[in-house]
Amino acid sequence: MSDLGFVRTEMLPEQAPPATTVGAIGWARQNLFNGISNSVLTVLSLVFIYYILAAMLPWLLSPTWGAESLNECREINGSGHGGACWGVISERWLQLMFGFYPPEYYWRPIAAFLLLGVALAPVLFDTAPRKLLIFTPLYPFFGAWLLWGGTIWNPLAALAGFVLGYYAYKVVAAAAGSLAGVIAAALVPVLWWLFLAGPVAGALSSILPIGIQAVESRAFGGFMLSITIGVTAILCSLPLGIVLALGRQSDLLIVKALCVGFIEFIRGVPLITLLFVASTLLNIFMPPGTNFDIILRVMIMVTLFAAAYMAEVVRGGLAALPTGQYEAADALGLDYWKAQRLVIMPQALKISIPGIVSTFIGVFKDTTLVSIIGLLDPLGLSNAIRADAAWNGIVWEIYGFIALMFFVFCFSMSRYSMYLERKLKTSH
Amino acid sequence: MKKSVFLGALTVAGVIAGGAAAATLDEVKARGKLNCGVTTGLVGFAAPDANGNWDGFDVGVCRAVAAAVLGDPAAVEFVPTTGKTRFTALASGEIDMLARNTTWTFSRDVDLKFTFVGVNYYDGQGFMVPKELGVSSATELDGATVCIQTGTTTELNLADYFRSNNISYEPVPIETNAEAQQQYLAGACDVYTTDASGLAATRATFENPGDHVLLPEIVSKEPLGPLVRHGDNEWGDIVRWTLNALVTAEELGVTSANIGDMSSAPGNNPEINRLLGTEGSLGEMLGVSADWAKNAIAAGGNYGELFEKNIGENTPIGLARGLNAQWTNGGLIYSPPFR
Numbered sequence: 116m117s118d119l120g121f122v123r124t125e126m127l128p129e130q131a132p133p134a135t136t137v138g139a140i141g142w143a144r145q146n147l148f149n150g151i152s153n154s155v156l157t158v159l160s161l162v163f164i165y166y167i168l169a170a171m172l173p174w175l176l177s178p179t180w181g182a183e184s185l186n187e188c189r190e191i192n193g194s195g196h197g198g199a200c201w202g203v204i205s206e207r208w209l210q211l212m213f214g215f216y217p218p219e220y221y222w223r224p225i226a227a228f229l230l231l232g233v234a235l236a237p238v239l240f241d242t243a244p245r246k247l248l249i250f251t252p253l254y255p256f257f258g259a260w261l262l263w264g265g266t267i268w269n270p271l272a273a274l275a276g277f278v279l280g281y282y283a284y285k286v287v288a289a290a291a292g293s294l295a296g297v298i299a300a301a302l303v304p305v306l307w308w309l310f311l312a313g314p315v316a317g318a319l320s321s322i323l324p325i326g327i328q329a330v331e332s333r334a335f336g337g338f339m340l341s342i343t344i345g346v347t348a349i350l351c352s353l354p355l356g357i358v359l360a361l362g363r364q365s366d367l368l369i370v371k372a373l374c375v376g377f378i379e380f381i382r383g384v385p386l387i388t389l390l391f392v393a394s395t396l397l398n399i400f401m402p403p404g405t406n407f408d409i410i411l412r413v414m415i416m417v418t419l420f421a422a423a424y425m426a427e428v429v430r431g432g433l434a435a436l437p438t439g440q441y442e443a444a445d446a447l448g449l450d451y452w453k454a455q456r457l458v459i460m461p462q463a464l465k466i467s468i469p470g471i472v473s474t475f476i477g478v479f480k481d482t483t484l485v486s487i488i489g490l491l492d493p494l495g496l497s498n499a500i501r502a503d504a505a506w507n508g509i510v511w512e513i514y515g516f517i518a519l520m521f522f523v524f525c526f527s528m529s530r531y532s533m534y535l536e537r538k539l540k541t542s543h
Numbered sequence: 544m545k546k547s548v549f550l551g552a553l554t555v556a557g558v559i560a561g562g563a564a565a566a567t568l569d570e571v572k573a574r575g576k577l578n579c580g581v582t583t584g585l586v587g588f589a590a591p592d593a594n595g596n597w598d599g600f601d602v603g604v605c606r607a608v609a610a611a612v613l614g615d616p617a618a619v620e621f622v623p624t625t626g627k628t629r630f631t632a633l634a635s636g637e638i639d640m641l642a643r644n645t646t647w648t649f650s651r652d653v654d655l656k657f658t659f660v661g662v663n664y665y666d667g668q669g670f671m672v673p674k675e676l677g678v679s680s681a682t683e684l685d686g687a688t689v690c691i692q693t694g695t696t697t698e699l700n701l702a703d704y705f706r707s708n709n710i711s712y713e714p715v716p717i718e719t720n721a722e723a724q725q726q727y728l729a730g731a732c733d734v735y736t737t738d739a740s741g742l743a744a745t746r747a748t749f750e751n752p753g754d755h756v757l758l759p760e761i762v763s764k765e766p767l768g769p770l771v772r773h774g775d776n777e778w779g780d781i782v783r784w785t786l787n788a789l790v791t792a793e794e795l796g797v798t799s800a801n802i803g804d805m806s807s808a809p810g811n812n813p814e815i816n817r818l819l820g821t822e823g824s825l826g827e828m829l830g831v832s833a834d835w836a837k838n839a840i841a842a843g844g845n846y847g848e849l850f851e852k853n854i855g856e857n858t859p860i861g862l863a864r865g866l867n868a869q870w871t872n873g874g875l876i877y878s879p880p881f882r
Contacts, residue, residue, distance in 0.1 A: 185748065186859075189750060206593050207593055209593075210591075210593060210595065214595075215591070215595035218594075333620065333622070334595075391627070394628055394631070395628055395631035395632075395635070398631055398632070398634075398635030398636075398637055399631065399634070399635050401635075486583075487625060487627065488625065488627070488628050489583055489622070489623045489624045489625045489628045489632075490623075491583065491623055495583055495623070497721075498583050498584045498719065498721065499583055499584035499590060499591050499623070500584070500590075501584065501586075501721055502582075502583075502584030502585050502586050502588075502589065502590035502599075503584075503586070503590045503591075503592065504586055504587060504590075504744075504858060504859045504860065505859075507586045507744065507745075507747070507748040507859070508724065508748030508749070510721060510724075510725055
C-alpha cells in the first residue's frame with residue numbers, strides 16, 4: 116500500500132481571501148449590497164442622504180462669519196434663499212456661553228467647569244488617582260465660590276455646617292443612640308446655617324478679608340446658567356433620590372408617608388409650575404426687600420423635581436433586586452445602613468444606571484424652561500439677541516447652535532452611561 | 544442687606560434678617576442702583592447688546608429715572624421679565640419700576656394695584672397681510688386664519704373686533720413674536736396681528752418687506768407706559784415727573800447736546816430754568832437733587848431723541864412719530880407744566 120498517488124507533505128501557503136470579501140469592497144458587499152433588497156435600500160438611502168446634504172451644506176457653509184447684521188448677511192449671500200447668517204454666532208457666542216458674566220472674570224466659570232471635571236474624575240473613572248477623592252467633597256463649595264465670588268468665609272461657613280453635623284452625630288449617637296444622632300446631625304447644621312453662619316462669616320471676613328470680586332446671580336446666563344442649574348440639580352438629586360427611595364420602602368410610618376407624599380406631589384406637578392412658584396409665589400410670601408436669589412430658588416426647585424423622579428428610578432432598581440440579596444445581607448449580620456451600602460445599593464444602582472442617566476439628561480434639558488420666568492438661559496438669550504435690531508429675524512442659526520451645544524453635553528452623558536454599564540456588567 | 548447671598552441656608556438666614564419695607568426712594572438710594580423691569584427682548588424697546596449693555600426706548604426711561612435719582616444713568620440693574628412674571632416682580636418689590644411696553648388698562652391699574660405714571664408710547668393693534676392676498680381692509684378678512692400671541696390683550700381685542708364687525712376668523716395661537724414671524728412667513732396664517740410698532744419691526748426684518756402690507760385699521764388703544772406699585776406716591780411722582788421732564792425737554796428744545804449750556808446758568812425761559820434746576824426748588828420738593836431733570840435728560844436725550852435713536856424713522860424699525868408727536872405737532876405727547 117505504498118502507491119499512494121499523492122500525499123501532501125507540507126502545508127500550502129495561506130492565500131489571501133478573495134478580493135471581493137476583504138477591504139472596502141468586501142465590507143460594502145457584506146454590509147451594503149448583501150442581497151437585492153438591501154442593495155435597493157442602500158441606493159435609496161444614499162440618494163436621500165445626498166439630497167439632505169445638497170440642501171444643507173450650501174446653507175451651512177455660507178461665508179457670513181464676519182457679517183455684522185442680518186442685512187449684511189443677505190448682501191453676502193445674494194438674493195434668494197442663500198445661506199445661514201453665522202455673524203450672529205461669531206458676535207454672540209460668548210454671550211450665549213456666559214450670559215452677562217463680566218468678561219474679565221470669564222476664567223472663573225471656566226476654571227469651575229474644569230475643576231468639576233477634576234472633582235468628578237475619581238467618581239466616574241476608577242483609573243483616576245484616588246487622592247482626588249479628597250477634593251471631590253470640597254468642590255461644591257469651592258466651585259460656588261469661584262462662580263459667585265465674594266469672601267472665602269461664606270463657603271467655609273457653609274462647609275462648617277456639614278462638619279458640625281458630623282460631630283453632632285458622633286457625640287449624640289454615642290450618648291443617646293443612633294436615631295437621636297441622626298436627628299441631631301440634621302438639626303445642628305440647619306440651625307447653624309440659619310442663625311450663625313451668616314454673622315460668623317461676616318465677622319471673619321471683617322477680620323481677615325480674603326475674597327474675590329463678587330458677581331451677582333443676575334449676571335449669570337447662557338450655557339453657564341444651564342450648566343450651573345443642571346449640575347447642581349444632578350449632583351444633589353441623586354443622593355436625595357436615594358434617600359427618598361429608601362424612605363419610601365421604610366417600615367417607619369411617618370418617614371414612609373413623608374417620602375411618598377413628597378414624591379407623588381412633586382411628580383404630580385409640572386416643572387414649570389414649580390418654577391412659577393419659585394419665581395412669583397415665593398416673592399409674595401416673603402417680606403418685601405428680602406433678597407432670596409432667584410437662581411438659588413430655581414436650583415432648589417429643579418433639584419426637588421429631579422429628586423422625586425430619581426427616587427422612583429432608584430426604587431425600580433431596589434424592586435428589581437431579588438429578595439435573597441436582602442436576606443443574605445441580614446444573614447451576614449449587617450445592620451441596615453451597612454447592608455444598604457455594601458450589598459443592596461451597589462446592585463440596585465447598577466440596575467438603575469440607564470434610568471438615572473436618562474433622568475439626568477432630562478433635567479439638564481429641562482433647565483431651558485427657566486427662560487419662561489425671565490432668566491436668560493440660552494433660549495432666553497436667543498430671544499434677547501433677536502431683539503437686537505441688527506439680528507432681528509434670525510432663527511435657525513441661533514437655535515442650531517444651542518441645539519448643538521445641548522447635544523454635545525447630553526450625548527457625552529449618554530456615552531458615559533454606556534461605558535459604565537459595560538464596565539459594571541457581571542453577567543458574563 | 545449687603546451680605547452676598549450664597550447658599551440656600553445662608554439665604555434663608557438673610558430672609559429672616561430682612562427688614563420691613565422702607566420708602567422706595569430711600570431703598571434705591573441705599574442700594575445705589577435702580578432695579579428696573581424690562582422685557583426679555585423686544586426690538587427697539589429693550590435688548591442687550593453683545594457686551595450685555597441694555598439699550599432701547601424703554602431702557603431709556605429706566606436710565607433717565609436712575610440718572611434723576613442717583614445721578615448716574617448706568618446705576619440700573621435691568622431685570623428681564625416675561626409677560627407672565629412682570630406684575631408679580633413689581634408687586635413683590637423685586638423691581639422698583641416696570642418699563643416693559645405694558646398697556647395701561649383699567650384692571651391693571653385698579654385691580655392689580657399699580658400706578659401707571661404716564662404713557663411713553665401710544666400703540667394700537669394692527670394687521671399685517673401678504674400683498675398677494677389682495678386685502679386692503681381688515682373688514683375683508685372674513686374666514687382668515689390669524690396668528691396671534693396668546694395671553695395678551697391683542698387676543699381679546701381681536702375677538703372683540705371681529706365679533707363687532709360680524710366676521711369670522713380662525714386663530715392660530717403662538718407663543719412668541721419670533722414664532723409668529725416664522726409661522727406667518729411659512730404661510731401658516733394669512734394675517735399676523737399684534738401692536739403696530741411690533742408689526743413694523745417685524746416687517747423690517749423680512750427679506751422682502753415690500754411684499755407685505757400693514758392694513759390701515761388700528762383696532763385697539765394700547766397706551767404703553769412705565770408703572771410702579773400702589774402705595775408709594777412719592778416714588779410714583781419721581782418716575783412720573785422724570786418722564787414728563789423728558790417730554791417737556793423736547794417741547795422746550797432742550798436736548799442732550801445743548802443741556803450743558805442751558806443748565807450752566809439761568810436763561811431767559813423761566814420754565815427751562817425751573818426744569819433744569821437753575822431756578823426754583825422743584826428737585827427739593829421731589830426729594831431729589833436740584834439737577835435731577837438735567838441728569839435725566841443728559842442720560843439719553845429728551846423724549847424725541849430717545850424716540851429717534853431707538854425706534855424712529857432712521858432706525859431699521861422706522862416708526863413715524865404719528866400719535867407720539869408732541870401735542871404742538873398734532874400728537875398726544877403732552878406734559879403738565881413744570882411750575
